[in-house]
Amino acid sequence: MAEGVTPQNEDYSRWYTDVVQMADMADYAPVRGCMVIKPYGYALWENIHDALDRRFKDTGHVNAYFPLFIPMSFFEKEAEHVEGFSPELAVVTVGGGEKLEEPLAIRPTSETIIGHMYSQWIKSYRDLPVLINQWANVVRWEMRTRLFLRTTEFLWQEGHTAHATSEEAVEETLRMLDVYTDFAMNEAAIPVIPGRKSDSEKFAGAINSYTIEAMMGDKRALQSGTTHYMGQNFAKAFDIQYLDQNNELQNCWTTSWGLSTRMIGAIIMAHGDDKGLVLPPRLAPIQVVIVPIYKNDEERVPVMEAADSRFQQLKAAGIRVKLDDRTECTPGFKFNDWEMRGVPIRMEVGPKDVANQSVVLARRDIPGRDGKSFVSWADLETQISELLVTIQKAIFDKALAFREAHTYNVETIEELTKAVDDGFAMAWWCGSRECEAAIKAATKSTNRCIPMDQPGGSGKCIHCGAESTEKAIFGKAY
Amino acid sequence: MAEGVTPQNEDYSRWYTDVVQMADMADYAPVRGCMVIKPYGYALWENIHDALDRRFKDTGHVNAYFPLFIPMSFFEKEAEHVEGFSPELAVVTVGGGEKLEEPLAIRPTSETIIGHMYSQWIKSYRDLPVLINQWANVVRWEMRTRLFLRTTEFLWQEGHTAHATSEEAVEETLRMLDVYTDFAMNEAAIPVIPGRKSDSEKFAGAINSYTIEAMMGDKRALQSGTTHYMGQNFAKAFDIQYLDQNNELQNCWTTSWGLSTRMIGAIIMAHGDDKGLVLPPRLAPIQVVIVPIYKNDEERVPVMEAADSRFQQLKAAGIRVKLDDRTECTPGFKFNDWEMRGVPIRMEVGPKDVANQSVVLARRDIPGRDGKSFVSWADLETQISELLVTIQKAIFDKALAFREAHTYNVETIEELTKAVDDGFAMAWWCGSRECEAAIKAATKSTNRCIPMDQPGGSGKCIHCGAESTEKAIFGKAY
Numbered sequence: 001m002a003e004g005v006t007p008q009n010e011d012y013s014r015w016y017t018d019v020v021q022m023a024d025m026a027d028y029a030p031v032r033g034c035m036v037i038k039p040y041g042y043a044l045w046e047n048i049h050d051a052l053d054r055r056f057k058d059t060g061h062v063n064a065y066f067p068l069f070i071p072m073s074f075f076e077k078e079a080e081h082v083e084g085f086s087p088e089l090a091v092v093t094v095g096g097g098e099k100l101e102e103p104l105a106i107r108p109t110s111e112t113i114i115g116h117m118y119s120q121w122i123k124s125y126r127d128l129p130v131l132i133n134q135w136a137n138v139v140r141w142e143m144r145t146r147l148f149l150r151t152t153e154f155l156w157q158e159g160h161t162a163h164a165t166s167e168e169a170v171e172e173t174l175r176m177l178d179v180y181t182d183f184a185m186n187e188a189a190i191p192v193i194p195g196r197k198s199d200s201e202k203f204a205g206a207i208n209s210y211t212i213e214a215m216m217g218d219k220r221a222l223q224s225g226t227t228h229y230m231g232q233n234f235a236k237a238f239d240i241q242y243l244d245q246n247n248e249l250q251n252c253w254t255t256s257w258g259l260s261t262r263m264i265g266a267i268i269m270a271h272g273d274d275k276g277l278v279l280p281p282r283l284a285p286i287q288v289v290i291v292p293i294y295k296n297d298e299e300r301v302p303v304m305e306a307a308d309s310r311f312q313q314l315k316a317a318g319i320r321v322k323l324d325d326r327t328e329c330t331p332g333f334k335f336n337d338w339e340m341r342g343v344p345i346r347m348e349v350g351p352k353d354v355a356n357q358s359v360v361l362a363r364r365d366i367p368g369r370d371g372k373s374f375v376s377w378a379d380l381e382t383q384i385s386e387l388l389v390t391i392q393k394a395i396f397d398k399a400l401a402f403r404e405a406h407t408y409n410v411e412t413i414e415e416l417t418k419a420v421d422d423g424f425a426m427a428w429w430c431g432s433r434e435c436e437a438a439i440k441a442a443t444k445s446t447n448r449c450i451p452m453d454q455p456g457g458s459g460k461c462i463h464c465g466a467e468s469t470e471k472a473i474f475g476k477a478y
Numbered sequence: 479m480a481e482g483v484t485p486q487n488e489d490y491s492r493w494y495t496d497v498v499q500m501a502d503m504a505d506y507a508p509v510r511g512c513m514v515i516k517p518y519g520y521a522l523w524e525n526i527h528d529a530l531d532r533r534f535k536d537t538g539h540v541n542a543y544f545p546l547f548i549p550m551s552f553f554e555k556e557a558e559h560v561e562g563f564s565p566e567l568a569v570v571t572v573g574g575g576e577k578l579e580e581p582l583a584i585r586p587t588s589e590t591i592i593g594h595m596y597s598q599w600i601k602s603y604r605d606l607p608v609l610i611n612q613w614a615n616v617v618r619w620e621m622r623t624r625l626f627l628r629t630t631e632f633l634w635q636e637g638h639t640a641h642a643t644s645e646e647a648v649e650e651t652l653r654m655l656d657v658y659t660d661f662a663m664n665e666a667a668i669p670v671i672p673g674r675k676s677d678s679e680k681f682a683g684a685i686n687s688y689t690i691e692a693m694m695g696d697k698r699a700l701q702s703g704t705t706h707y708m709g710q711n712f713a714k715a716f717d718i719q720y721l722d723q724n725n726e727l728q729n730c731w732t733t734s735w736g737l738s739t740r741m742i743g744a745i746i747m748a749h750g751d752d753k754g755l756v757l758p759p760r761l762a763p764i765q766v767v768i769v770p771i772y773k774n775d776e777e778r779v780p781v782m783e784a785a786d787s788r789f790q791q792l793k794a795a796g797i798r799v800k801l802d803d804r805t806e807c808t809p810g811f812k813f814n815d816w817e818m819r820g821v822p823i824r825m826e827v828g829p830k831d832v833a834n835q836s837v838v839l840a841r842r843d844i845p846g847r848d849g850k851s852f853v854s855w856a857d858l859e860t861q862i863s864e865l866l867v868t869i870q871k872a873i874f875d876k877a878l879a880f881r882e883a884h885t886y887n888v889e890t891i892e893e894l895t896k897a898v899d900d901g902f903a904m905a906w907w908c909g910s911r912e913c914e915a916a917i918k919a920a921t922k923s924t925n926r927c928i929p930m931d932q933p934g935g936s937g938k939c940i941h942c943g944a945e946s947t948e949k950a951i952f953g954k955a956y
Contacts, residue, residue, distance in 0.1 A: 027595065029545045030552075031582060036595055039540035039610060046541065062517035063524065067507045068546075068584075068615055068631050069568075074508075087575055090547075092584065094569040095630075096619030104509060106546075106570065106584075117505065117514055126806065132517060137546055137615065141574030152573075153546050328604065 005340075007274050012218040019268060020147045023277045023341045033145040033152030040341065041148075041264060043285035045155065048263055049135065051187045051283065052157060055179045061131045061159060066113050068137075069104040074112035077237040081111065084204020088140040090152075106139040111205065111230070111256055114160045115238030122252065124243045125164050129172070133159040148265035149222075149478055156260035162240055162252040166231070169253035173229040176257040177210045177452075180225040188263065189280035189392055190214045190270045191400040192224060193473065195449025200433055203256075207231040213448045213473065215403040216269035219423040221448045221475040224266045227257035265478075270399050271365075277342025278365055280395060281388040287320040288384060289343045293331045293350035307349045310359060310380065317381035319388075339364060344391045345384065361387065365395050407473075413442055416462060420445035420475050429472040430461035438463050439474065448473045483818075485752045490696040495625060497746060501755045501819045504625045511623040511630030518819060519626075519742060521763035523633065526741055527613065529665045529761065530635060533657045539609045539637060544591050546615075547582040552590035555715040559589065562682020566618040568630075584617040589683065589708070589734055592638045593716030600730065602721045603642050607650070611637040626743035627700075627956055634738035640718055640730040644709070647731035651707040654735040655688045655930075658703040666741065667758035667874040668692045668748045669881055670702060671951065673927025676914055681734075685709040691926045691951065693881040694747035697901040699926045699953040702744045705735035743956075748877050749843075755820025756842055758873060759866040765798040766862060767821045771809045771828035785827040788837060788858065795859035797866075817842060822869050823862065839865065843873050885951075891920055894940060898923035898953050907950040908939035916941050917952065926951045 005018035020026050025041035028034075037045065053063070069092065075082045090106040093099060107113065118130060139153045148154075159176060163169040177194050184192040192212035202209035206228040214224045234240065235251040244250050271278040281287050292307040294300040307323055314321040322343075324334050331348075338346055348360040359380065363371035375383045406423025410416045419425035420443055429435060429447070436447050439462065450472045461468045483496035498504050503519035506512075515523065531541070547570065553560040563586045570582040585591065596608060617631045626632075637654060641647040655672050662670040670690035680687035684706040692702045712718065713729040722728050749756040759765050770785040772778040785801055792799040800821075802812050809826075816824055826838040837858065841849035853861045884901025888894045897903035898921055907913060907925070914925050917940065928950045939946045 027598075030549060030591070030594055031545050031547045034545040034547060036545065037543040039542045042542045043540065045543075062521065064517045064520045065515040065523075065633060067509050067512040067514065068617065069509045069512060071508060089572075089574070090570050090582075091572040092568050093571045094567075094581075096567070096621070097565055103572075104568075113508070116508055120505075139546065143574070155543060 004336075005274065005276060008217060015272075015274070016265075016269060017147060019272055019276050019340070025264065025268070025277075026147045028147070031152070033142055035147050035151045035153075037155070037261065040285060044264055044267070044279070044283060045261060047283045047285065048187070049157075052179075052183055052259065053135075055183060056133050056157075056159065059175060059179060061133045061161075064132045064134055065136070066107075066110050066117065066134055068107055070107050070110070070113045072103050072105055074116065075105065077112065078205045078234060080233075081205035081237075085109070085140075088142070090139045090141055107136070108138055108140045109256070109258070110134065110136070110138075110158055111160065111234055112238070115234045115240055115254070118160075118162050118252070118254075119239045119241070122162060122240060122242050125245055128162060128164045128242060128252065129168060130162040131159075131172075132161070133157055146265075148261055148268070150262075154261045156258050158256060158258045161255045162235070163254070164242065164244070164250070164252070166253050169231075169255050170229055173208070173210060173227045173255045173257070176227045176255070177212070180212045180227070180257070180259060183259075184212050184214065184224060184266075185396065187280065187282045188267050188270070189282075189396040189399065190224070190266060191396060191403055193449065193451050194453075195451040195473065197226070197449055198431075198433075198436055198447045198472070200436055201447060203228045205230060205233050207233065211449050214266050214270060215399075215406065215424060215475075216266070216478070217272060217402075218269070219406050219475075221424065221473075221477040222262070222266050222269065223448070223477065224263055225257075225259035228255060230254040230256065271395050272342070275336075275367075276340030278395060279342035279344060281344045281392045284342065284344055285320065286322045286341070286343045287388055288314055288322070288345045288347055289338045290321065290323045290347045290349060291331055291334045291338070292323075292325065293348055299351045302354050303349055303351060306354045310347065310349065310377065313377075313380060314384065317385070319381065319384060345387060363387070363391060365391055365398070411462065413439070413462060416445070416474055417443045423475065424448070425474045426471050427462040427474060428459035428468040429470065430464055430466040430468045431470065432464070435461055435463035443474065445474045445476050448475050448477060482814075483752065483754060486695060493750075493752070494743075494747060497750055497754050497818070498625045503742065503746070503755075506625070509630070511620055513625050513629045513631075515633070515739065518763060522742055522745070522757070522761060523739060525761040525763065526665075527635075530657075530661055530737065531613075533661060534611050534635075534637065537653060537657060539611045539639075542610045542612055543614070544585075544588050544595065544612055546585055548585050548588070548591045550581050550583055552594065553583065555590065556683045556712060558711075559683035559715075563587070563618075566620070568617045568619055585614070586616055586618045587734070587736070588612065588614070588616075588636055589638065589712055590716070593712045593718055593732070596638075596640050596730070596732075597717045597719070600640060600718060600720050603723055606640060606642045606720060606730065607646060608640040609637075609650075610639070611635055624743075626739055626746070628740075632739045634736050636734060636736045639733045640713070641732070642720065642722070642728070642730070644731050647709075647733050648707055651686070651688060651705045651733045651735070654705045654733070655690070658690045658705065658735070658737060661737075662690050662692065662702060662744075663874065665758065665760045666745050666748070667760075667870055667877065668702070668744060669874060669878040671927065671929050672931075673929040673951065675704070675927055676909075676911075676925045676950070678911055678914055679925060681706045683708060683711050685711065689927050692744050692748060693877075693884065693902060693953075694744070694956070695750060695880075696747070697884050697953075699902065699951075699955040700740070700744050700747065701926070701955065702741055703735075703737035706733060708732040708734065749873050750820070753814075753845075754818030756873060757820035757822060759822045759870045762820065762822055763798065764800045764819070764821045765866055766792060766800075766823045766825055767816045768799065768801045768825045768827060769809050769812045769816070770801075770803065771826055777829045780832050781827055781829060784832045788825065788827065788855065791855075791858060792862065795863070797859065797862060823865060841865070841869060843869055843876070889940065891917070891940060894923070894952055895921045901953065902926070903952045904949050905940040905952060906937035906946040907948065908942055908944040908946045909948065910942070913939055913941035921952065923952045923954050926953050926955060
């Protein structure tokens with residue numbers, strides 16, 4: 001890490017791409033708009049995968065795998081869906097050297113092909129609910145791309161469920177919104193706002209879409225996960241029907257929900273600073289890095305021995321630990337390198353520490369002396385486990401305080417315009433598309449969501465003045 | 479499960495597709511040659527993934543993710559590679575509604591794009607070795623497809639490594655062959671034969687390919703995993719170079735290795751019988767299924783209570799257990815259903831068992847009374863854990879005995895022709911392409927591999943009679 005990243009306040013966008021590349025998270029691929037997720041970035045995705053997958057299974061879901069290819073005709077079956085996704089499709093026209101009779105789209109999302117299969121699998125009310133998730137790659141032909149945030153191909157999970165009643169489908173949609181919220185808050189340490197999307201921002205083909213909305217370090221919003229209640233739209237388009245207890249044919253009620261590698265971008269921008277990444281301990285590929293410090297061979301032997309013992313000690317305790325035993329670079333270089341990679345705790349082991357049978361722990365989230373502590377070898381696992389919990393909470397609290405400091409209750413369009421330059425604006429909104437469009441045009445911000453957590457009461461719509469019962473959040477968004 | 483599967487000896491091929499579908503492993507997709515991996519089949523794949531991924535990480539590998547799309551021009555860079563894969567490519571020609579300047583192939587394997595990235599990442603000997611694996615979907619436009627065994631799209635892992643010396647790359651190739659062998663033997667309970675591929679059977683672009691070769695229930699061979707030593711072929715084609723310790727530019731030595739969802743087909747055909755799947759306990763999604771048996775409400779309450787307690791008891795012990803509490807089907811129906819799905823142990827809980835504080839355990843691999851035992855509730859976890867180990871070994875031993883009973887040492891083409899109708903033929907072979915082709919033409923069998931484990935000594939090539947130092951295995955293959 002010869003040089004640092006562009007400072008955030010100089011150019012946030014450049015800071016972001018600098019960090020992604022210098023922390024070895026991802027690289028540009030030789031195909032337009034595509035990325036390579038490098039091992040360090042992929043290890044973070046594996047931890048995101050595991051934390052989510054556990055939650056999916058705990059809520060009764062199973063995984064399956066559906067084809068990458070979707071016949072073009074499938075998209076035509078749901079009018080809003082085709083309108084939403086057609087412009088973004090990558091299309092296979094040649095297979096095995098021959099032109100295909102029907103071109104195949106690469107899945108941009110799998111409602112259509114999964115709906116087709118469900119129509120064959122679901123016969124009776126006894127087959128319901130169907131609660132399936134898929135981990136997969138998807139492709140959307142994007143014009144402007146950015147590593148993790150918007151790429152032509154990305155990795156995600158997409159849940160697709162079918163239910164006997166509208167109530168159950170709505171319940172599922174909100175349950176998965178809770179799952180995403182819980183994941184974001186407790187694993188990614190990001191204080192997201194769960195909310196409902198406005199009609200103009202919802203998924204193509206949904207009745208209602210829900211989002212977890214996060215504030216990034218530049219005060220812009222990032223939609224970090226979404227769940228959709230489809231009503232019977234896809235059931236009707238794909239004949240997903242079941243015989244009810246009275247032997248009558250009914251349409252199912254379906255949902256879908258997805259969270260993608262974009263979450264990695266959210267983690268980078270929610271917590272990162274001018275030294276690089278700051279990773280939440282629960283998801284960090286490496287939670288503790290041990291840097292041995294010695295001046296000569298005489299010091300090296302006992303230091304390396306102590307460092308290696310600490311490594312074994314922590315590894316046995318289930319802590320994700322790495323011993324940086326590189327001989328070609330200095331401790332100072334290593335400090336910078338691991339700060340760039342956002343490792344929550346750095347452990348320094350020098351000759352004095354060996355003599356004292358202790359180590360120095362330095363927190364990534366608190367620079368300098370304030371973040372340092374001296375801990376004895378004896379109860380190191382316990383101390384580190386507790387410190388990891390402390391850091392997890394600290395970076396969440398920091399992000400929450402930041403968001404709260406940059407969220408404004410506004411009552412006029414002028415206030416809103418000013419507020420969205422410095423964060424989120426909360427405003428009464430009547431719910432009409434017209435007012436939403438007018439606000440967007442006037443302020444260059446978008447309606448991020450109508451938070452599930454509402455203040456209650458009512459007030460005047462910030463645009464038309466009509467009595468409104470819900471507040472919406474407006475902001476500039478990725 | 480209203481009806482059974484086609485018996486193996488009536489039509490093995492139909493038996494296979496019946497089992498795949500009736501055991502809910504996979505279904506045909508609405509796209510030619512593609513499959514849907516259903517939840518039960520995918521759960522098996524998840525266990526395969528975990529067992530392999532653990533071994534990859536234990537041998538120093540990390541995961542990453544490379545793009546699905548590969549510029550067509552990349553394939554042209556390695557002559558043998560393009561010849562091998564061009565006929566099988568699916569090609570994207572349209573993106574975002576516009577014709578692409580350069581068509582993009584969907585990856586059939588990723589040597590080329592990963593080679594391109596390695597050429598940018600690898601600068602010095604300090605960067606080596608690079609030991610990366612990828613879990614991904616790949617597409618090969620196949621003419622004749624079969625669920626799991628050969629599908630247009632399939633899931634796999636592909637390892638791609640780069641080394642400073644030929645020795646290290648060869649060592650890696652053989653290490654991963656060992657990893658696959660260990661996985662197949664100890665997790666999938668399949669007694670595979672690790673061996674070297676003949677020149678005509680090796681991977682397009684490799685110097686040497688290695689395989690784990692398994693015998694299926696119809697005595698045919700299934701190539702179940704392969705590792706490839708590329709020499710400097712791809713390094714030269716993609717400029718994967720490094721500065722050595724003398725500051726001189728050198729080409730790397732690379733390897734690749736892959737194992738796919740085809741392994742699921744191997745497990746089905748290595749162990750399955752006319753009642754359906756027989757899954758190895760270590761990979762089975764469900765290791766124990768509890769079937770409660772009662773005639774009336776009076777019996778139901780204590781039986782269900784006992785069944786649920788046993789479920790909790792086993793779950794707490796980390797055993798993958800399911801309680802089949804369906805009320806709409808009979809115990810007999812459930813027995814057949816779980817036999818079809820290959821669950822290693824069925825636990826029956828009836829009123830008498832409740833009275834005795836015991837259960838009946840029935841082994842999937844041993845039908846009838848011989849496979850049954852009565853076990854007290856008290857040490858059920860221990861008994862079941864031991865029984866799972868016993869079953870794992872038993873199905874491995876059975877498959878090994880079957881293979882040994884159908885492997886013949888042959889000395890003439892006539893003997894070989896006869897042998898490959900009933901299994902594997904082991905024969906001295908001089909190593910020439912001409913003899914291999916002649917044997918293939920005469921016997922309709924292929925050279926499966928030259929086993930790593932050789933008898934020693936020498937003998938006359940079965941075709942040309944030249945003195946030969948290696949025996950090869952010939953067989954009819956999938």
